[in-house]
Amino acid sequence: MKRLQDKVALITGGNSGIGLATAERFAAEGAQVIVTARRQDLLDDAVRRIGHGALGIRGDVADPGHHATVADNIRDRFGALDIYVANAGVNTITPSAQVTPEEFDAQFNVNARGVFFGVQQIAPIVRDGGSIVLTSSLAATRALDGHAVYAGSKAAIRAFARHWALEFKARKIRVNVLSPGPVDTSILEKMGIPEAERPGFVRAMANMIPAGRFGEADELALAALYLASDESRFVNGVELLVDGGMSLN
Template sequence: MKKLADKIVVITGGNSGIGKATAKLFAKEGAQVVITGRRQSVLDSALQEIGSGAIAISGDVADIAHHQAVADEVQRRFGRLDVYMANAGYINLTGSNEVTVEDYDRHFAINTRGVFFGVQAIVPLLSEGGSIILTSSMAATKVLDGHAAYAGSKAAVAAFARNWTLELRDRKIRVNVLSPGPVETAILSKLGIGEAELPGFVDMMAGMIPAGRLGQAEEIANAALFLASQSGSFVNGIELLVDGGMALT
């Protein structure tokens, strides 16, 4: 039997990278998938890959009104939600002395505020026994060069999860944090690192991982499936590191 048969799922940032890989896997496992993202053309392309009747809602998670629009559309179409994955994120690697106010605000608007108000808007629709997955990063607990603003914005997510786990316990809604290590996705080209320096950066990161390589988006998706499905039914309020052991180095 498919692990997410007849489940309604929303994945923010489901048009690329980890979000898209997760959307594809969830759809394969029987879920009705709803993805969100900023660019309609990218969403349309992702829908072609996801298939299974997936739908897309365009908008920016930094825009508070977008979250209510998502909730309203899910209510109109399905009347409920079973899994919410707050996955959309932003990263720009910059030393603390060079972080601008605009870049700082963008990190926190997307990675922190967007998560908080996305969950706030969607919780009334969540079924009893539903699952919330918050995508953070192992960088929230491991110090890495140039990650201060990003790490700070992601560290708050674990605090949200701990509070929501208790706040939502009467409805048996599980809240967990998924924290990937470095993953081979298109976001590598958006880290503020020059194209010439990128291969060296990837090799350096791989050298810090006991597994000896960067992760694949599909591997993170498998972990998300565990948290979303009955396989993880007694897992609640945790931070699951999916980092090839990098946190140990």
Template sequence: MSSLQGKVAVVTGGSSGIGLATARLFVKHGARVVITGRRQDTLDAALAEIGDGAMAIQGDVADLAHHDDVARIVRQAFGGADIYVANAGVNTITPAHEVTVAEFDQQFGINTRGTFFGVQKITPLLRYGASVVVVGSLASERVLAGHAVYAGTKAALGAFARSWAVELSGRGIRVNMLSPGPTDTAIIEKLGVPEAELEGFIAGMSAAIPLGRLGAPDELARAALFLASDESSFVTGINLRVDGGMALL
């Protein structure tokens, strides 16, 4: 069994979906976990669900000052960190010719800039042998309707992760990408699909996945646990697709 006993983990976007499932699993395996999120009420609800072993920091990853706050609080509370999961992200399904500047800036601000500077600020606190897990997306490799901007934000993360894997190797820090396929989280309801069409939208996505269904947050969390733990001690610079085989088609 993978063990994170005594480890300190930071999970951005840890108040819902894949991030919450990951934080919950990390605590179950012995880690002390810091979750971040934009809304205090959802953070409070997440902490109640996770139980002992977690704390929360409210803020927006698109705000660079937030990453300074996270680094400062983690240093004060724990002296350093062993795991950083860059999970926070947003997606808006919009055909490329209809994308607004606001939509573009929001997705790149949260998904791309937020991840880059989050890793930059936490890196000095990462202990020897730490693990960084960057949450990407199947969309960065497979063309999905209305995902041009989102795909671009996640493709950039792959380039970041490969560079970091080399740059940080001298400190024994491993950096890997976790790329989910369609996953049954609240983000599905926030994609802009009309409620009357949501059931058909989900059915269509499921039909495009060889395993015939969406992923579950806990399935992605178990993959994150593998990349975060010593079970993957000789793994760095990879892109682990957890997509039910969707990338094959």
């Protein structure tokens, strides 16, 4: 039997990178998958790639009203949710002295506010015994140049998870954190690294990883599958680092 047979799973930021790989993996394991993203064209492409009857809902995770709309939509279509993966995130590499208030707000609005109000609005439709997976980052615990704002926003996620694991204990909803190290996704382009500098950036980062390479999106998807499935039914309130050993340096 497939590991997520007959489960209903919602993944934010499911149009690319880790989110898309997770959506594809969950669908292949039998889940009814719903993904969200801000751009309709990318969302449509993702739904086609995921297949298996996947559903896409457009919206901005920084808007609490979007999460309420998603919750209503899922309740109307499927009755309830089994798995919520709060994955959407943004990152801009900027030294602290050069960070603008707009850049600060942009990262915290998606990475922290989006996760908090997403869980606030979505948790009521998660079935008792369900699973919530929050995507943080190795940067929350390891200092990386230009990552102060991003790290702060992702550290908030780890704090949220510990509190929610206790808040939801009566409903036996597990809350865990997935923290990737460097992963080979389109986020490298979104981080603002000039194309000419990317090969050097990738080499420098790979040299810091005992595994000697960036992670692959599907490797993170497999970790998310573990946290979402009954295989981790006694795992709650933890942070799972999937970083090729980078946190050891």
